[in-house]
Amino acid sequence: MCEQGMFDLPGTIRAVNQNTGLEDDKVNGMPTDLLGREYETFPAPQPLQQHGPARVIAMCNQKGGVGKTTSSINIGGALAQYGRRVLIIDFDPQGAATVGLGINANAVDSTIYTALFDPTLDPHEVVQHTAFENIDIIPANIDLSAAEVQLVTEVGREQILNGVLRKLKNEYDVIIVDCQPSLGLLTVNALTAADGVIIPVAAEFFALRGVALLMQSIEKVQSRINPALQVYGVLVTMYTKTLHCEEVMQRIYEAFQDKVFHTVISRSIKLPDSNVAAAPVVIYAPQHKTSKEYREVARELVARGVVA
Numbered sequence: 128m129c130e131q132g133m134f135d136l137p138g139t140i141r142a143v144n145q146n147t148g149l150e151d152d153k154v155n156g157m158p159t160d161l162l163g164r165e166y167e168t169f170p171a172p173q174p175l176q177q178h179g180p181a182r183v184i185a186m187c188n189q190k191g192g193v194g195k196t197t198s199s200i201n202i203g204g205a206l207a208q209y210g211r212r213v214l215i216i217d218f219d220p221q222g223a224a225t226v227g228l229g230i231n232a233n234a235v236d237s238t239i240y241t242a243l244f245d246p247t248l249d250p251h252e253v254v255q256h257t258a259f260e261n262i263d264i265i266p267a268n269i270d271l272s273a274a275e276v277q278l279v280t281e282v283g284r285e286q287i288l289n290g291v292l293r294k295l296k297n298e299y300d301v302i303i304v305d306c307q308p309s310l311g312l313l314t315v316n317a318l319t320a321a322d323g324v325i326i327p328v329a330a331e332f333f334a335l336r337g338v339a340l341l342m343q344s345i346e347k348v349q350s351r352i353n354p355a356l357q358v359y360g361v362l363v364t365m366y367t368k369t370l371h372c373e374e375v376m377q378r379i380y381e382a383f384q385d386k387v388f389h390t391v392i393s394r395s396i397k398l399p400d401s402n403v404a405a406a407p408v409v410i411y412a413p414q415h416k417t418s419k420e421y422r423e424v425a426r427e428l429v430a431r432g433v434v435a
């Protein structure tokens with residue numbers, strides 16, 4: 128349950144979530160987003176009485192370093208704080224999500240790679256509980272780099288992740304697949320398994336470079352394999368209040384219109400810091416501006432019915 132505050136002024140507490148004890152003020156108390164669009168406040172999500180089946184979200188952009196992993200960890204972290212059961216799939220051989228959630232991927236017996244290629248394995252055996260309430264992860268390490276080649280000769284090669292996640296969906300409210308920066312078969316597997324895609328885009332020059340290619344891949348997967356696949360939204364990350372970023376925002380909006388999330392993630396050193404701390408920033412520094420922003424994105428997802 129949540130208590131709604133009476134005011135919506137800059138800096139005032141709008142709502143306190145009784146689960147997390149965190150203030151859920153609209154970021155900066157803005158009546159409009161950075162694109163000047165008016166929007167309703169997103170209320171603190173109600174607690175769930177039961178869990179599952181999960182929505183599967185692919186965090187996807189073949190451009191590197193745009194905030195896919197950071198957004199996977201922190202949208203997941205924020206939803207976990209709202210009592211949602213979250214499973215992160217590290218789908219990148221770099222293993223950044225695994226490390227970012229405090230798991231040593233070289234010390235675990237099995238990873239997502241094992242789950243993909245051993246059909247006799249119950250994928251529950253690959254799930255690792257993190258130190259954070261409601262967040263589990265299937266880790267990845269460098270082994271996954273062999274998967275792209277191995278998948279080519281597999282029967283039903285686009286459907287393999289889908290088969291793994293199907294066995295896990297009932298225990299979670301959301302499964303977030305943190306994709307690697309490529310449009311290869313692993314990413315196609317993520318798009319095939321997903322209900323929808325979130326595309327993080329860094330607010331910088333060339334932000335949209337390559338996004339047309341990503342949209343083509345999404346459309347191909349929609350038309351050939353997964354017609355229900357949706358684009359849940361474009362999340363602008365690494366925003367600073369400069370003329371340059373504002374221009375980039377306008378370009379992103381022209382390209383994606385209402386698909387752009389109202390909430391924008393600011394550039395902040397707290398995010399690399401939280402990587403070092405191996406914890407989601409929403410847990411590591413819950414009152415930090417970027418934590419509020421990620422919580423706002425989580426609330427937007429719940430308010431829009433993307434996540435229960």
Ligand SMILES: Nc1ncnc2c1ncn2[C@@H]1O[C@H](COP(=O)(O)OP(=O)(O)OP(=O)(O)O)[C@@H](O)[C@H]1O
Binds near residue numbers: 223396
């Ligand atoms: N809003 C932000 N402000 C400042 N730094 C950020 C922000 N978001 C992410 N970073 C940092 O930028 C780097 C890249 O972010 P991240 O790993 O999330 O991107 P990615 O898209 O997953 O990258 P890759 O394509 O390599 O998987 C990391 O060091 C991360 O800590």
Ligand SMILES: [Mg+2]
Binds near residue numbers: 219
């Ligand atoms: Mg990453």
